[in-house]
Amino acid sequence: MNSWLDQVRLDHALRKLQHEDKKAWGEIYQLLYPAIFRYTFSLVKDYYQAEDITQEVFIRIEKYKKRYVPGTNVKAWVYQMTKNLIYTKLRQKKELVIEEEKLDFLIHQEYLKPTTDLSFVNDALNCLTEKEKQVVTLHLYGGLKHYETAKVLHLPYSKVRSIYAYALTKIRKKLGGKL
Numbered sequence: 488m489n490s491w492l493d494q495v496r497l498d499h500a501l502r503k504l505q506h507e508d509k510k511a512w513g514e515i516y517q518l519l520y521p522a523i524f525r526y527t528f529s530l531v532k533d534y535y536q537a538e539d540i541t542q543e544v545f546i547r548i549e550k551y552k553k554r555y556v557p558g559t560n561v562k563a564w565v566y567q568m569t570k571n572l573i574y575t576k577l578r579q580k581k582e583l584v585i586e587e588e589k590l591d592f593l594i595h596q597e598y599l600k601p602t603t604d605l606s607f608v609n610d611a612l613n614c615l616t617e618k619e620k621q622v623v624t625l626h627l628y629g630g631l632k633h634y635e636t637a638k639v640l641h642l643p644y645s646k647v648r649s650i651y652a653y654a655l656t657k658i659r660k661k662l663g664g665k666l
Contacts, residue, residue, distance in 0.1 A: 493518055493630075497561040504552050516545065522562075522629045523569055529624040530573050530617075540576060544569050562631055566639040614661045619654040622647055 497518050503511035523544055528537035547568050555564055612620060618640075625636045637647040 494561060498557060501548075501552065501555050501561060502557050504549075505555065505557075515548065519545075519565060523565065525628040526566065526569060526624055527573060529620060529628070531577070536576075540569075540572055543572060547572065560635060560638075562629070563635045563638050566625065566629060566631060566635070570639055612658070614657050615654050619650055619657070622650045623654050623658075626651060 496514060500511040500514040500518070504515065520541065524537055524541045527540045527544075528534065531537050531540065544565065548565065551568070555561070612623070615623065621640060622636055625631045625639060626633065629636075631639065633647045633651065634644050636642075636651075637644045640647065642650075
C-alpha cells in the first residue's frame with residue numbers, strides 16, 4: 488500500500504466498518520494483508536506464524552475498530568497494533584531476541600512470484616541489524632513514510648532517517664554499489 492488514494496480508501500472502509508458495514512472487510516483485507524504479512528514475516532521469520540499473526544491483526548482491527556479516529560493515519564494505527572502483537576507473541580514464547588535468518592519472504596510468498604533471481608535481496612538485508620531491517624521493511628514494503636515509521640517504532644523521526652540512510656549505505660556496500 489503506497490499511495491495516498493489507498494490511505495483514503497482505507498480510512499473510508501474503516502469508517503464503514505465502524506458503522507457495522509461488513510462489506511468493508513474485503514477492501515480492508517485487500518489493501519492491508521500483503522504489507523502486514525511482509526512486515527510480520529520480516530520479524531518472526533516463520534511463514535505460518537506470520538500468517539497466524541497477520542490474521543490476528545485483522546481480528547484486532549475488528550475488536551478495536553471503534554478506537555480508530557477517522558481521518559488519522561490508518562497505516563500507522565495498524566502497524567502499531569501489528570508490532571505490539573508480534574512482540575507480545577515473542578515474549579510469550581520467551582523469544583525476546585528475534586533470530587537472524589535470511590529474509591526469503593520475497594521469494595517464497597505464494598502471491599509474489601518473482602521473474603528474476605532475488606537472492607541478492609536476502610544477502611543485502613542480512614547485513615542489517617533488526618532495527619535497520621524494521622525501518623527498511625516498514626518504509627519499502629509497508630509503504631510508511633519515515634515519520635510514520637518513527638511513530639510505530641517509538642523512535643525520533645531524525646533517528647529513523649539516519650537508520651534508513653545508514654542501512655541503505657550498508658546495502659549498497661554489500662551489493663558492491665549496484666543500488
